[in-house]
Amino acid sequence: MPQMEDSVPPDGPQPYADSVLDLTERIPPGLVMTYGDVAEYLGRGGPRQVGRVMALYGSAVPWWRVVRADGRPLxxxxxxxxxxxxxxxxxxxxxxxxxxxxLKRARWDGK
Structure with a gap:
């Protein structure tokens, strides 16, 4: 059965949350990724799951570097x-x- 966007990733919530937070910490200053970019880069989850991780645990990382798809801040x-x-x-x-x-100038591709 395909994974639904709001479901927990197959490896559970904590490893997924750690992956989201680790990637967020790697986004260079002055650049951003969207919630969807983070999920796509990780190859699992979706924008809502990334948003949930950021809402629960994002205060310890540069949360402002993860934005909505239209570039609006949280x-x-x-x-x-x-x-x-x-x-x-x-x-x-x-x-x-x-x-x-x-986003045309500030989007980071993870490289």
């Missing part, structure tokens, strides 16, 4: 994320008056 944490983006020199753009990460 809801409720926009000010802290934007402050980190400015310090790190993350490319930003404005859409409808909202600052977003410029």
């Amino acid at each position: 809801p409720g944490h926009e000010d802290r994320a934007l402050a980190n983006y400015r310090v790190e020199g993350t490319p930003l753009r404005t859409v409808g008056g909202e600052p977003r990460v410029d």
Whole structure:
């Protein structure tokens, strides 16, 4: 049976969470990955699973480097994320008056 996006990866929650957090720590300053990018890079899970890991355990890693597919920062944490983006020199753009990460310039491919 195919794995559903919201299901736990076959290796269990903790190894998956560790993989997500390890990858997040490797994203260079000034660059980002989307939730979907992280899941694709790891070859398992999906954006929602990555988001869940980040919500539960992400405070110990540079969480602002994992963004939504449209480049918006984490809801409720926009000010802290934007402050980190400015310090790190993350490319930003404005859409409808909202600052977003410029994914064309800031997206990291994991290499």
